[in-house]
Amino acid sequence: MLVAFDCFEGEPRLHLTKRSSHLRHHPGQIAFPGGKVDPQDDGPVGAALREAREEIGLPSGNVEILGTLDPHETVTSFLVTPVLARIHTPFEITPEAGEVAEAFTVPLSHVSNPTKFRVESRRWRGARRSYFVAPYGPYYIWGATARILRALADRMAQ
Template sequence: MTMGHDPAVAALRAALARSGGATSDHDLNPDFTPPAGRVLRPAAVLVAVRPGPDGARVILTKRSSRLKHHPGQIAFPGGKQDEGDAGAVDAALREAEEEIGLPRAAVEVLGTLPAHETVTGFTVTPVLGYVRADFRSVPEPGEVEEVFEVPLEHVTDPACFTVERRRWRGSWRRYYTVPYGPYYIWGATARILRALADRVAP
């Protein structure tokens, strides 16, 4: 199916055109007060959507269990914005190529969602992209344990999301989850997907 005929592309373009504000890991925790004078570091992730025989799918990764930060967690391809990056889009495409072997030339960038602030001090720009060509994922050794896909329909259905909580630094923190099969998608990844779902749902 070509990009011009994939209904997912039209739905995503319409979602990007709808209004919506920035999101945060703190959205479900209104009692949390960010520290004064905090400096957020820029980062970007690629929300890569590709066509499939049963509908469009979103590419996600499972981080290596050997990593110091967020080991084993589900994440979009992405990372910190480097000085050599032209901007958030460039950073997201570079990271996706490094982490999963997705050539930037295969991605049609549809746009960006409002930034998401993480509890770890990053302001993350989600870049929405459509994969126009077939590619074989190549997980980056030592950083990516697995590359997998979930149906776009699943992660853009608000009914598939739940709110859970856990103790963090002595307090209860609530967060979104959108589980799929053996994959526990939560935290910033789930919050970004929920923001997209809220835009697609109307």
């Protein structure tokens, strides 16, 4: 998954997607562009770049890879490696209709501020699960996406 931000409108902004409601895994949820590593990918970085190109139209040559964050396991047993990147120049955001209902940006200041997060819980598969949320306008950022962003916020606060 690609945790990518730009600095085109003064304040840095993070690129996120709203997943299509008909997807099998995590339908309608807010997510980073990303997906599984395919055999032709050069590991998690290659997969993140390919998926960002496919899902939001981000040209691979338009990013500077800053590094990776610690892998995160989702409650649905996916192990994801967040790839942190800076987007060099504006590009035409083109959501992939089959996977992405919407592509949008959030101020980096919102998701890098630990005070913007809160913990909520709900029952899932017979157990109460707690998770981070960081709502922004009409977007309910939660679960693995919010957990990754909270880890990034904690790291930036150090």
